[in-house]
Amino acid sequence: MNGLMTTKKHILLYNSNEPLPQQGGMERVTDLLAKALLNVGYEVTLLCKYSNRLGKIYNAPTDILYFPGNKDDRCFLETLVIERNIYCIIDQTEGGIVGRFGIFRHREDFKSKVKLIAVQHNSTRAILDNYNLAFAKDFTQTRCGILKQFFYDNVFLKLKYYHSVCLTKRLYSDLNTNYDRIVTLSSSFIEDFCFYCPKADRTKLFAIPNFNTFESCKKTAGQQYVLFVGRLRNCVKGVDKLLRIWNEVEDLFPDWQLDIVGDGEDRTILEIQAAKMGLKHVMFHGFQDPALFYQRSKIFCMTSIYEGFGMVLTEAMQHGVVPMAFNSYSSVTDIIDDNINGILVKPFDEKEYADKLVSLMSDENKYKKMSHASMAKSITFSKEIIVEKWCNLIENL
Template sequence: MATKKHVLLYNSNEPLPQQGGMERVTDLLAKALLNAGYKVTLLCKYPNRLGKIYNAPTDILYIPEDEDNQYFLETLIIECNIYCIIDQTEGGIVGRFGIFRYREDLKSKVKLIAVQHSSTRAVLDNYNLVFTKDFTQTRWGTVIQFFYNNVFLKLKYYHSVCLTKKLYDDLNTSYDRIVTLSSSFIDDFYYYCPKADRTKFFIIPNFNTFESCERTIGQKYVLFVGRLRNCVKGGDKLLRIWSEVEPLFPDWRLDIVGDGEDRGALETQAGNLGLKHVTFHGFQNPVLFYQRSRIFCMTSIYEGFGMVLTEAMQHGVVPMAFNSYSSVKDIIDDNINGILVKPFDEKEYADKLIGLMNDEEKYIEMSYAAMLKSAVFSKEIIVKKWCNLIENL
């Protein structure tokens, strides 16, 4: 590469990998583009949520709170000769919630790439589950519950649909390219923005977190890794599923790695269910847990991609997930390298988990197949897609 193009990689939060999927992806992408020969600068609004030191792989800048953000960014683009901005926030640079409202407000000729990390349609299709609340134990609980379910949630749903249409229209109008993690996301985008320009879309999934992994013979551990937020990750569903499984397998354990606002509620739920073989580990580096586990359980109501699935598969851990968001089928080929379950059918999930725990031959076969499938998301393959996109803007 004769001249290093300068890429500005924008994410709201400082991309400390332990925070979550988007932060991990941003950190990995910055390192990969640097290795590919690009000059990369990270741009953020906020420090990481964990209060930990982030050792950035390159220069990192923060949008000042007390200055003109538009002037700050325009000056940065000009002085640093920024070639393109990769916006990880779906409209954080230009749009109704962006630094600039309209593309014409941005005077420079910098190229803009929006990355669609989430499946908004999966959220809207499961709106009642995502925003469920229980008022039945409060005074006038039955009346409040009826109003919440039948009036408030419906109004909130229609407002969300309208907002999604406007946000997608902004992305289509203001950005030069739109990166989606799955071909199915393009269909979702068209569902809310029928006039979208198809030539703007590039399909680039997330690449593997780990450079290389060796398969280990898993011990009798089932693993969950993720934020403990029930309305998204469904940890309460997992505990109910495990309550059907645990009595049949007293020598197996469930590891829950992660933290979040619902940890206390989940620990209480585990106690109420009488679970003896569940351990809450909090935020941890999950590598050692992947290495010792046989089965990975995802119970999310929705995801964008679900990097924990490919992380597990890299280690030969067989993944299970609800078939609740479209890109999961890009990762798991059902009954070949993992298991998909009818959305939110906890009995079916428990039955299939029991079946896999009972079948050593099936586990070994699927474990090898999972590792093989994870190679599809190797860094070498995915970074080539990014380089092709950047070079042909």
């Protein structure tokens, strides 16, 4: 891969949040990409706006700088690009450098001729297709609840949806105008981009998935654990759905446990929900290193309403943990081949999900076959394969 580079180019990798991996998927991806680009010979500087929200020390793999957070941000960036001879900026924030929410409003305002790469980490179309679920609220228990619910569902949400579609069209148009390359996580997202931006320059659009988190893995011990890893935010991750699914399963398998690893704003609500359901074999572990949980689990359950990629799926597959997910966003089929290396469920059919989970928990031979197939599929997302795609993109800007 080093042979791809004629000179040692300097890459500026921008993410608004400090890329402490425990914070979330985008931070983990940024940290991994910085390390990978350094390993193949690029110079890399990390740039962000905010320190991590967990209050932990981030051991950056290279220099990390922060915007001053005032009117000097433009001057700061222009000077940084010149002083460090930056070849290109990889913008992980989808328009945070140039655009209506960027440091510069228009490309011509950014006097530097540095190359710009925008990375899309989410499937906007999946969000919009499931808008009522993603932004659902329950007002029925409040005063005038029925009236409030009707107004929210039939007026507010529809206006919010229309506004989101218009904003998406403007954002994609800005990206198409201002950036030299636009990287999506799936070829299907290229079609989504063109759906909202029909005049998109397709030569700018590239699909590069996230690469595997772990360098090497111990295969799961295959103990009787079902696992969830992620942020506890129901309107995105659908963990409330997972608890309802587990409620249909738990009594049939009293020796199994559901591990929920992660934290978030809905943790208390979910713990109350589990208690009201009388669930006896659910453990909330908070923020933890998920590796130990992957190593002991058999099945990984994702119940997300939408995702960009879903790194937790490939993390599980690296360990031979069989993944299950709703077929609710297009890139999930890049990862899971249904009934071969994992299981896809019609969105958002909780009964079908429970039935398929019961079937997998009941059939040891099926589990073993899928476990081996999931590890084999994870090789598709090896760092070597994916980083080569990044090198080719950077060298051909």
